[in-house]
Amino acid sequence: MVLMIIKLGLNQGFQLLVVAVGEVLLLNSLLSTLSTSALFMENVKYLPGIKLGKNVIADPDLDNAVKGANMLVFVTPHQFIDNICKSLVGKVRSDAEAISLIKGMEVKIEGPCLISTYISEQLGINCSVLMGANLASEIAEEKFSEATVGYGNNREIAEQWVQLFTTPYFMVTPVQDVEGVELCGTLKNVVAIAAGFVDGLDMGNNTKAAIIRFGLREMREFCKLLFSSVKDDSFFESCGVADVITTCFGGRNRKVAEAFAKNGGKRSFYELEAEMLQGQKLQGVPTAREVYEVLRHRGLLELFPLFATVHEICSGCLPPSAIVIYSEKKPRLPV
Numbered sequence: 430m431v432l433m434i435i436k437l438g439l440n441q442g443f444q445l446l447v448v449a450v451g452e453v454l455l456l457n458s459l460l461s462t463l464s465t466s467a468l469f470m471e472n473v474k475y476l477p478g479i480k481l482g483k484n485v486i487a488d489p490d491l492d493n494a495v496k497g498a499n500m501l502v503f504v505t506p507h508q509f510i511d512n513i514c515k516s517l518v519g520k521v522r523s524d525a526e527a528i529s530l531i532k533g534m535e536v537k538i539e540g541p542c543l544i545s546t547y548i549s550e551q552l553g554i555n556c557s558v559l560m561g562a563n564l565a566s567e568i569a570e571e572k573f574s575e576a577t578v579g580y581g582n583n584r585e586i587a588e589q590w591v592q593l594f595t596t597p598y599f600m601v602t603p604v605q606d607v608e609g610v611e612l613c614g615t616l617k618n619v620v621a622i623a624a625g626f627v628d629g630l631d632m633g634n635n636t637k638a639a640i641i642r643f644g645l646r647e648m649r650e651f652c653k654l655l656f657s658s659v660k661d662d663s664f665f666e667s668c669g670v671a672d673v674i675t676t677c678f679g680g681r682n683r684k685v686a687e688a689f690a691k692n693g694g695k696r697s698f699y700e701l702e703a704e705m706l707q708g709q710k711l712q713g714v715p716t717a718r719e720v721y722e723v724l725r726h727r728g729l730l731e732l733f734p735l736f737a738t739v740h741e742i743c744s745g746c747l748p749p750s751a752i753v754i755y756s757e758k759k760p761r762l763p764v
């Protein structure tokens with residue numbers, strides 16, 4: 430899904446929900462996956478057999494889709510948010526509220542920028558986040574899941590998002606920590622890549638558990654490095670430990686990293702992603718690079734051996750087996 434726009438009717442919940450595509454280039458590829466002939470909309474490519482509901486309308490015209498919308502939900506691979514935001518400048522209501530489900534970040538010359546901050550700055554509107562242990566296919570089958578809404582100062586807005594997203598099988602909890610919630614969702618993809626290497630090398634469950642623990646520890650340190658306001662409790666919400674677990678067992682990042690390791694790093698992530706994900710995008714590989722850039726710039730790579738090693742393996746500087754060797758040689762963080 431690329432971008433959702435929710436138009437609310439007074440006292441009647443959401444009236445219209447529009448799925449739009451950000452770039453003309455993509456119209457054919459995405460919209461061809463959405464079957465409009467069915468009674469209810471269906472994404473025949475990524476979620477075949479799942480009816481999306483009568484109130485979902487696919488609109489290829491982004492300008493038209495955002496017109497009058499008072500709630501904007503951003504869900505796109507983070508690589509594309511830049512162009513989407515630029516095309517929306519001056520077109521959204523000034524009192525609209527946004528929420529980002531995007532797990533990733535922008536790294537600019539002046540430093541890292543959260544996607545919610547980027548959306549907020551580009552469009553001049555407030556932006557909350559929703560993150561969590563949310564494998565799309567399982568939610569589509571209405572299996573019980575949780576998620577976390579991260580909000581800034583306005584609890585009322587957070588409650589509105591909670592109300593909109595909550596269903597009997599989807600439990601949403603508000604947390605006043607946008608940065609912590611968003612960075613958890615962003616960084617867990619790097620940990621998932623590490624977990625995939627471990628799986629690809631048949632290193633076993635104990636090793637994978639150790640990698641998950643190292644990963645969570647680096648996530649916490651990285652979050653606090655960027656934002657001292659990040660709350661420890663956020664790591665125990667769905668956006669934290671639960672998302673790390675689900676992604677390290679059932680996610681696409683894990684799956685493609687496993688294939689990368691099985692191939693001894695000889696087939697690139699780019700090639701494997703194209704072959705295995707049919708147009709979907711991996712977030713962990715670009716995020717590992719972005720995190721590496723931030724750490725390198727600040728001279729802190731040695732304090733984050735797991736994050737640094739993941740990027741060095743992804744970029745071909747180290748073999749996949751380095752994922753555990755590093756921990757024997759360089760256990761630099763406090764346990």
Ligand SMILES: NC(=O)C1=CN([C@@H]2O[C@H](COP(=O)(O)OP(=O)(O)OC[C@H]3O[C@@H](n4cnc5c(N)ncnc54)[C@H](O)[C@@H]3O)[C@@H](O)[C@H]2O)C=CC1
Binds near residue numbers: 459533566709710
């Ligand atoms: N799929 C999942 O289970 C979950 C995804 N997320 C996060 O949500 C965000 C979106 O993930 P998905 O919906 O899975 O994305 P995806 O990987 O399924 O990609 C969505 C669509 O983006 C399209 N796309 C390709 N080039 C594009 C461009 N230039 N501009 C705009 N769109 C383009 C792709 O063709 C694809 O159809 C990511 O940050 C992801 O980490 C969060 C929770 C769960």
Ligand SMILES: O=C(CO)COP(=O)(O)O
Binds near residue numbers: 532562563676681682
């Ligand atoms: O974020 C996700 C689950 O919460 C999806 O993870 P993948 O992108 O690795 O599939």
